[in-house]
Amino acid sequence: MDNPGRPRDRHLAAAGAGADEVTCQQFVELITDYFEGTLEPRTLTLVEEHLVMCDWCVTYTEHMRATIDLIAELKEPDLVPEPAEHVLAALRARREAR
């Protein structure tokens, strides 16, 4: 595993991670890139390895998914105010111009 010559990729550098593992503290900073599918391959491997070994970070991941699901439920299609009078007037003008 140890290969000091390998360049660290930008995600690992940003998370302050070493080349061979990510810590929990680094994992929680990588989770959005992980969900977005934007991790570089090497980091993705380390993140997936971490998840195999760390039940706590699996729990953190489940928290995050549950959070995102709950945020999605905040969509409220019904809370739409009436269009402004000048917008409706512009529509009327179109009808009357026909």
Added chain:
Amino acid sequence: MPVDVAMAASDRPSDEQIIAALRAGDERAFHDLYARTYATMKRVARGYVDSDAVAEETVQETWAAVVTGIDRFEGRSALGTWIFSILINQARTHGARERRALPFASVAVGDEREPAVDPDRFQSDEDAWPGHWATPPRPWAKPERRLLSLEARQRIKDALADLPDRQRVIVGLRDVEGCSSVEVCALLDVSQENQRVLLHRGRARLRAALENYVENA
């Protein structure tokens, strides 16, 4: 870049049908489109202006411009792209009038340090496993009744409202309105990198708010 926000779906009228209806001043077709896009438009506008009231006003001005200007729309872009470009122009004008710096423009968001989780919850350099959990998260039962409650919904709604402006706009568009990252970056003129940083911080705060609720309620 095509922006399909809330516009394209198989059970909905095509751009051509909507354009014809708008040109005819068809109020029902207008209402349909207006109601479907309102929340997203308001969130986008709110990315450029300083208050909800001005964002709402901007949406109305946009529709007035769309209805009066629909004859000039030549169909070279998707209708949604055209409507949102008008919205963004109007919002920018408002933002400039308020003399408020555009919230997404050229801000190096990566420079502001804001950890996703309180650093005290991890082991320090003196501990056996530096950087690993000291106070790990506890599983939320599935289904967690507390999370399904109206109270939880209100908690997360409040937490979303309390996010810093840029985080709230990004989380709102991505996770509430369901926009893609490509759409959000185009709509707000924000880089992919900054969009992800803001999304990450916003979501982390909301998770922490829910954890706090589950653990302490």
